[in-house]
Amino acid sequence: MKERHFYSSKIKSLILLIISCVFTFGLSYIDFKDENIFIIGILSLGITLFSFGILYSILLLVRTEPLLTVTDKQIIVYNVLRKPTFIRFDEVILFFIVDMRHCGIKTSSYICVIMNQPKKNPNVLDKVSTTVFPQLKGIRYSIQTDISNVKAKVLLELLNSRIRPYSLLDMENKF
Template sequence: MSAFFSISFIFYDLGNKKIFSVIISYLAFILFTFGWIFALFLLFRRKPLLTITDDQIIIYNILTKSKIINFKDISSFYVSTNSFRGIKTTEQINIILKTSAKKSPSIHKKNKISWLFLSIEESIQTDILNVRTKDLLKILNHRISKNKN
């Protein structure tokens, strides 16, 4: 889609258009060209986006360096989904580290209920992986229980 819009922009005549239309067209061209290049980058990528070993998880980000998380440092996992008007847009597995679970505030404080906020250190984007979220969560929970023993 992005390639189609980028190529059609080249042949579109902006000579007699208003300045607002020209600016919006150029911004759309830049956005679609970036999307096209990003899609090609993902298509020809050879490194995996996620590696799970017996001792650690290695999350390879697309544009930044990889992050290594040891299973002994992980407290738990949970799945979160983002949706827009009832349509699921993204799904990710969030990782709660043991250090962030210790720092969390207490639930009861001066007869007021405060929310339990855990800081999420890392997350695994499951939308771009070739695995179901539930299956990956089962594997990760199995590795945590195996590592605790």
């Protein structure tokens, strides 16, 4: 099979840019003279966060390399500001979709990856989260599908079709 590349959605990035610009410029034109220090701090935080939203959406708009590459042997997740993450299919048990919701409205969608082996050197957050939520023990990676140009269910079917040969090989080795 050949490699499949998934790029960022330029329309979603443009919408993010427009919304961030409107809020940043709208918040910057508010008169701070009569406000107390708490309101000034909150407005300054809002301006800062929406300014980072402008930078992030510009990075997504001018990006030419894919956000995700699926090969026969591995998944390569290219992060915008970090090094790529490599996930080998022979180390994966299963993939599943998680939808984040707020007040019943879906806000984002992720594909979580359950691995054969847990993390070698877990940090404090990993130790606490597996103690509080033991069902999260094997989840080491998640792939955000909102900013890519693919539906989560289509990508899930593709990923599950790639791990099936490895799971069949593993079953033969057990017998």
